[in-house]
Amino acid sequence: MVKPQTSPDRVQGRKASSRGNPAALFPAAAAHPYTGDVPPDLGVDLAPGHKTGLQLRNPVMPASGTFSWGLEFAKHFDINALGAVVSKGITTAPRQGNPQPRVAETPAGMLNSIGLQNVGLGEVIKSLAPTWAKWDVPVIANIAADTVEEFGEMAARLDGTPGIAALELNISCPNVDQGGIEIGQSVEASARATRAAVRHTDLPVIVKLTPNVTDPVALALACEAEGAAAICAINTVLGLAIDTRRRRPVLPRARGGLSGPAIKPIALRIVYDVAKAARIPVIGCGGIRTGQDAIEFLMAGATAVQVGTATFANPRALLDVIEGIGGWLEGEGVASVRDIIGCALPPRD
Ligand SMILES: Cc1cc2nc3c(=O)[nH]c(=O)nc-3n(C[C@H](O)[C@H](O)[C@H](O)COP(=O)(O)O)c2cc1C
Structure with a gap:
C-alpha cells in the first residue's frame, strides 16, 4: 500500500507554545x-x-x-510491565553477523560489532509476531536495510502485521558494509529512507539516529519533514580497541559501536539539541542505567527512554528504571511524568 506523503504538520507532537509548559502539551496532566x-x-x-x-x-x-x-526476558519477568519492547535489528534475509570476537569491554562501556545477526523478516512475521500479538505491550520492530528502497519494501511487508505497533528505522548501524550508518550519515539519504518507509505503512515510523555526524539536528529535521513519528537518539558511537598482545584491533572489523555509561553525555546532548529543534517526540538512548539517568533524559526533552547495555550487567535494569522514575516523581510530588518532559529546555521562540 502506497500512501500519500505525510505532511510534517500532521505528525506535529508539540505545539510551539508548549515549551516549558507541559500542561499545554498534555492537558490531562493539568x-x-x-x-x-x-x-x-x-x-x-x-x-x-x-x-x-x-x-x-x-x-x-x-x-x-x-x-x-x-522471549527470554518474558520468562523471567512480566514483559507487560514495560512501556514497549524493541526487537533486535531485522533484515530482509537472515544474517549470520560478523566474525568473533564481537564485543570488547571498555572503561564505562563496551564496543560491539554484532553485524545484525538475525532470523530475517519472513521468520519474524511468521514465528515471532504472533507471540508479540498476545502481549499487552507494544512491540516496535527495528529494521535495517541495505538501500533506501528496501526500507520501503520492509515497511510494506510489516504493515498490518498483528503484533507490530511501530517501526524503528535503523539507519545508524556502524557494523555493516551496506546501509546502516552509510544512510544515517547523509541528510538526503536519511530523508529518503524515512519517506520510503512512511509511504508504505500506516504504522508510526521512528527513525534512529547515529551520533557519528556533525549535525544530528539536521538529520532529525529532515526525517521529521518526511513524516517520521518520532526520533530515537542515539545509536552507538564509533570506537576502537587494540589488543596489545596481538598488536591488532580487538574486533575483526577494527571499528565497533561504543555503548554504556561512557556515551551518556553525548546522548543527552543530542537529545537536548534535537528536542529543542524538532516538534515530534524524541526517545533518549545511551548509557541509561537508573531512574535518575532516565529523569535527566526526560528533562532534556525525551518523551521516552531506551535501556541497552545496562541490561547485560543487570537483567532487571528496565524494571529498576521504571521504579526509579516513579520513585523520583513521588519524592518530588510530581503527578505525571509528562510534567517533566523537556523542562530543562529553553523556551521555544
Ligand atoms: C550488543 C548490541 C547490539 C545492538 N544491536 C542493535 C540493533 O540491532 N539495532 C539498533 O538499532 N541498535 C543496536 N544497538 C544499539 C543500541 O540499541 C543502543 O542504541 C546503544 O547501545 C546505546 O544504548 P546503551 O548505551 O543503553 O546500550 C546494539 C547495541 C549493543 C550493545
Missing part, C-alpha cells in the same frame, strides 16, 4: 494535580499526531539488540 493518593502517572504517547498513536504505559523500553526478541 487535570490531575498530584495528591499523593495514587502513584504518579507514567503514561506517554510517542506518536501523538499519528492516526494510530503509540501509547505507552510508561516511558521505558529496551534498546534494540540488547533484548533479543523479548
Whole structure:
C-alpha cells in the first residue's frame, strides 16, 4: 500500500507554545494535580499526531539488540510491565553477523560489532509476531536495510502485521558494509529512507539516529519533514580497541559501536539539541542505567527512554528504571511524568 506523503504538520507532537509548559502539551496532566493518593502517572504517547498513536504505559523500553526478541526476558519477568519492547535489528534475509570476537569491554562501556545477526523478516512475521500479538505491550520492530528502497519494501511487508505497533528505522548501524550508518550519515539519504518507509505503512515510523555526524539536528529535521513519528537518539558511537598482545584491533572489523555509561553525555546532548529543534517526540538512548539517568533524559526533552547495555550487567535494569522514575516523581510530588518532559529546555521562540 502506497500512501500519500505525510505532511510534517500532521505528525506535529508539540505545539510551539508548549515549551516549558507541559500542561499545554498534555492537558490531562493539568487535570490531575498530584495528591499523593495514587502513584504518579507514567503514561506517554510517542506518536501523538499519528492516526494510530503509540501509547505507552510508561516511558521505558529496551534498546534494540540488547533484548533479543523479548522471549527470554518474558520468562523471567512480566514483559507487560514495560512501556514497549524493541526487537533486535531485522533484515530482509537472515544474517549470520560478523566474525568473533564481537564485543570488547571498555572503561564505562563496551564496543560491539554484532553485524545484525538475525532470523530475517519472513521468520519474524511468521514465528515471532504472533507471540508479540498476545502481549499487552507494544512491540516496535527495528529494521535495517541495505538501500533506501528496501526500507520501503520492509515497511510494506510489516504493515498490518498483528503484533507490530511501530517501526524503528535503523539507519545508524556502524557494523555493516551496506546501509546502516552509510544512510544515517547523509541528510538526503536519511530523508529518503524515512519517506520510503512512511509511504508504505500506516504504522508510526521512528527513525534512529547515529551520533557519528556533525549535525544530528539536521538529520532529525529532515526525517521529521518526511513524516517520521518520532526520533530515537542515539545509536552507538564509533570506537576502537587494540589488543596489545596481538598488536591488532580487538574486533575483526577494527571499528565497533561504543555503548554504556561512557556515551551518556553525548546522548543527552543530542537529545537536548534535537528536542529543542524538532516538534515530534524524541526517545533518549545511551548509557541509561537508573531512574535518575532516565529523569535527566526526560528533562532534556525525551518523551521516552531506551535501556541497552545496562541490561547485560543487570537483567532487571528496565524494571529498576521504571521504579526509579516513579520513585523520583513521588519524592518530588510530581503527578505525571509528562510534567517533566523537556523542562530543562529553553523556551521555544
Ligand atoms: C550488543 C548490541 C547490539 C545492538 N544491536 C542493535 C540493533 O540491532 N539495532 C539498533 O538499532 N541498535 C543496536 N544497538 C544499539 C543500541 O540499541 C543502543 O542504541 C546503544 O547501545 C546505546 O544504548 P546503551 O548505551 O543503553 O546500550 C546494539 C547495541 C549493543 C550493545
